[in-house]
Amino acid sequence: MSLSATPDTPLPGRRATLSERGGETPDVDIVDVTKRFGDITAVDAMRLSVARGAFYSFLGPSGCGKTTTLRMIAGFEQPTAGEIYLAGEPVAGVPPYQRNVNTVFQHYALFPHMNVAQNVGYGLRQRGTTKADEARRVGEALELVRLSGYERRRTWELSGGQQQRVALARALINQPTVLLLDEPLGALDLKLRKEMQLELKALQQEVGITFVYVTHDQEEALTMSDTIIVMHHGRIQQQGGPAELYERPVNRFVANFIGVSNPIDGKLVEHDPSTGRGVVQTDRGLRLTGLVTDPDARPAPGTEVIVAVRPERLQVEPATHAAPPADGWSSVEGRIHQGTYLGDHTEFRVATDIAGEMVARRQNAAGAAAIMGVGPGDPVVVRWEDSANLILVA
Amino acid sequence: MSAPAIPVAGPVRAGGRTKAKVDHWNTVVEVWLRGHSTIVYAFLYLPIVIVVLFSFNANRLATIWTGFTVDWYAIALKDEVVLSALRNSFSVALPNAILATLIGTAAALGLQRVPKPVRIVFDALTYVSIIVPEVVIALSTLVLFASGFSFINDLTGLRLQLGVPTIVAAHMLFNISIVLLLVRARLSGMDRTLVEASFDLYASPWRTFRQITFPQLLPAIVAGFLLAFTFSFDDYVITSFVSGPGSSTLPIFIFGQVKRGVTPETNAVATMMLFVTLALLAVGQLALARGARRTGGVQEGGMAGMIAQQR
Numbered sequence: 001m002s003l004s005a006t007p008d009t010p011l012p013g014r015r016a017t018l019s020e021r022g023g024e025t026p027d028v029d030i031v032d033v034t035k036r037f038g039d040i041t042a043v044d045a046m047r048l049s050v051a052r053g054a055f056y057s058f059l060g061p062s063g064c065g066k067t068t069t070l071r072m073i074a075g076f077e078q079p080t081a082g083e084i085y086l087a088g089e090p091v092a093g094v095p096p097y098q099r100n101v102n103t104v105f106q107h108y109a110l111f112p113h114m115n116v117a118q119n120v121g122y123g124l125r126q127r128g129t130t131k132a133d134e135a136r137r138v139g140e141a142l143e144l145v146r147l148s149g150y151e152r153r154r155t156w157e158l159s160g161g162q163q164q165r166v167a168l169a170r171a172l173i174n175q176p177t178v179l180l181l182d183e184p185l186g187a188l189d190l191k192l193r194k195e196m197q198l199e200l201k202a203l204q205q206e207v208g209i210t211f212v213y214v215t216h217d218q219e220e221a222l223t224m225s226d227t228i229i230v231m232h233h234g235r236i237q238q239q240g241g242p243a244e245l246y247e248r249p250v251n252r253f254v255a256n257f258i259g260v261s262n263p264i265d266g267k268l269v270e271h272d273p274s275t276g277r278g279v280v281q282t283d284r285g286l287r288l289t290g291l292v293t294d295p296d297a298r299p300a301p302g303t304e305v306i307v308a309v310r311p312e313r314l315q316v317e318p319a320t321h322a323a324p325p326a327d328g329w330s331s332v333e334g335r336i337h338q339g340t341y342l343g344d345h346t347e348f349r350v351a352t353d354i355a356g357e358m359v360a361r362r363q364n365a366a367g368a369a370a371i372m373g374v375g376p377g378d379p380v381v382v383r384w385e386d387s388a389n390l391i392l393v394a
Numbered sequence: 395m396s397a398p399a400i401p402v403a404g405p406v407r408a409g410g411r412t413k414a415k416v417d418h419w420n421t422v423v424e425v426w427l428r429g430h431s432t433i434v435y436a437f438l439y440l441p442i443v444i445v446v447l448f449s450f451n452a453n454r455l456a457t458i459w460t461g462f463t464v465d466w467y468a469i470a471l472k473d474e475v476v477l478s479a480l481r482n483s484f485s486v487a488l489p490n491a492i493l494a495t496l497i498g499t500a501a502a503l504g505l506q507r508v509p510k511p512v513r514i515v516f517d518a519l520t521y522v523s524i525i526v527p528e529v530v531i532a533l534s535t536l537v538l539f540a541s542g543f544s545f546i547n548d549l550t551g552l553r554l555q556l557g558v559p560t561i562v563a564a565h566m567l568f569n570i571s572i573v574l575l576l577v578r579a580r581l582s583g584m585d586r587t588l589v590e591a592s593f594d595l596y597a598s599p600w601r602t603f604r605q606i607t608f609p610q611l612l613p614a615i616v617a618g619f620l621l622a623f624t625f626s627f628d629d630y631v632i633t634s635f636v637s638g639p640g641s642s643t644l645p646i647f648i649f650g651q652v653k654r655g656v657t658p659e660t661n662a663v664a665t666m667m668l669f670v671t672l673a674l675l676a677v678g679q680l681a682l683a684r685g686a687r688r689t690g691g692v693q694e695g696g697m698a699g700m701i702a703q704q705r
């Protein structure tokens with residue numbers, strides 16, 4: 001069956017894009033997009049710009065609307081309201097086969113009746129590439145994913161990781177505006193998944209194509225992404241780089257979804273919107289100074305808030321050797337509830353009267369020696385700097 | 395105490411039989427089951443073996459073995475009555491299989507897109523047409539043809555009558571259902587994301603059907619075609635009702651022969667029919683198994699399952 005004879009059909013309705021007219025347009029622009037399935041709102045008034053050449057991740061629990069967003073960009077779903085722009089062009093009503101976007105599916109979706117080369121060249125054949133050109137580019141694409149020489153292999157003979165790379169080559173060969181990846185590493189075992197994460201990141205930097213990645217695994221998102229979009233209940237909770245999300249989570253959901261934190265309930269008593277500095281009177285008599293992380297929040301005094309402290313910011317010291325109270329530090333007394341040695345670090349659970357149970361992590365390389373010999377029931381002091389206090393309004 | 399995983403010897407009563415007694419009982423049941431199975435299979439296949447054996451019998455009397463010969467095959471293949479019946483059989487089975495495959499496949503594809511309530515009704519109708527006793531289909535199609543033809547003939551002066559076309563039409567009734575079921579099973583087992591992946595890689599719906607859906611369905615379509623062919627090729631009941639003058643098929647011919655006493659020639663014809671049918675079934679089974687392996691899916695029961703439903 002000769003498919004290469006089919007003429008290359010230009011994408012219908014293609015006008016000069018904004019970038020062709022000059023000026024940098026985002027690869028994907030999502031403007032006030034809402035998607036409803038019956039009574040369920042999967043995506044709620046989303047607004048997002050995906051810049052060229054970056055690695056974006058949608059991160060959230062299942063049902064948060066991340067996959068629906070991906071499917072709307074690919075064209076498998078149409079938004080209920082709002083507009084999506086690909087390279088500056090509105091794509092409402094444009095079917096998936098006329099969008100210059102490719103997807104790596106969760107379970108690869110390789111065509112079982114075709115060999116590796118036929119799978120990888122599928123997109124080129126649909127666009128009428130000549131046979132010679134197709135063979136050359138398939139070779140290049142397979143080289144890119146380190147599968148040279150696998151052209152004639154059957155897809156079901158390959159391992160999970162190899163199938164994954166074939167799926168990547170099949171998508172990348174078309175040089176899409178955006179590559180969409182729908183939890184593509186979910187079916188791989190942990191070790192292979194870690195390898196593929198680094199490989200994917202390197203690949204993205206090599207080809208320079210914008211990646212939009214969907215995952216529910218925070219570690220995966222932190223490893224690979226330039227920008228992470230945390231989603232929950234169809235809404236974007238926060239958008240930013242890995243460090244920003246971890247250091248400055250804007251609300252409770254983000255603080256809990258990315259990493260672990262110790263929540264302390266209290267009421268906001270002071271807030272300076274220009275610097276973000278806030279003072280919280282906790283329910284059990286602690287006065288904490290910290291940063292209101294959400295720059296848009298204008299909480300009234302007396303608003304109930306949570307002060308979140310990351311476990312690695314807590315210092316645990318035996319009550320007998322505790323440093324004296326200092327300015328810019330908070331400290332609470334408690335008793336060790338549990339100490340778990342975890343190789344590179346030790347995790348302490350400390351029962352305190354005024355801040356509930358607190359989880360602290362200490363690197364075992366340094367400082368752990370001071371705490372050695374402290375066992376369950378021993379009195380300790382938990383100390384942390386004011387800069388560790390993240391005041392979460394929502 | 396929980397019951398044993400396979401309670402062959404019935405539930406074990408606590409404090410009742412000892413372990414040795416249970417083992418003994420198990421052995422008895424096992425021997426009995428084996429003997430029983432052997433008898434059942436012998437009952438099923440011995441007659442067929444005898445027919446094949448006696449088709450090579452040199453004696454004119456079909457039931458007394460005197461020596462080996464293949465003459466009866468030569469005689470059968472020169473017999474004008476046999477050849478005419480063979481021609482009729484093919485001219486019934488082939489168009490029937492082609493039409494049933496086309497219509498059945500089209501129906502399966504269409505049913506995928508139909509709202510669920512409608513689909514349930516059609517599924518039920520499909521199963522009914524397979525479950526309805528053959529003789530009922532035979533009688534009802536005969537009544538339809540007889541009354542319909544006499545009405546049309548009276549009205550238009552045509553002289554429509556029973557013959558090969560009416561046999562084809564009657565056979566198609568259940569063969570369409572067989573093809574429909576096979577293709578539907580395959581379609582529902584197909585990974586929907588393959589179609590999405592094809593769309594994603596710039597293939598239009600038509601190209602996606604041609605390059606992805608159709609190749610995936612092909613094993614089921616081939617199997618359906620072969621099954622429709624064999625069912626039609628060896629059908630007696632329906633054919634005997636709706637055949638007309640000069641449209642006797644092989645099964646009709648053989649049945650007519652039997653009434654006058656079984657000859658080795660009849661055995662030879664029956665043996666040839668048997669092997670044609672078996673060969674087609676084997677090819678169909680291979681097609682299904684190959685397709686299932688390629689897609690990693692499992693075709694429950696394969697053709698054997700389909701035949702079990704039909705018989």
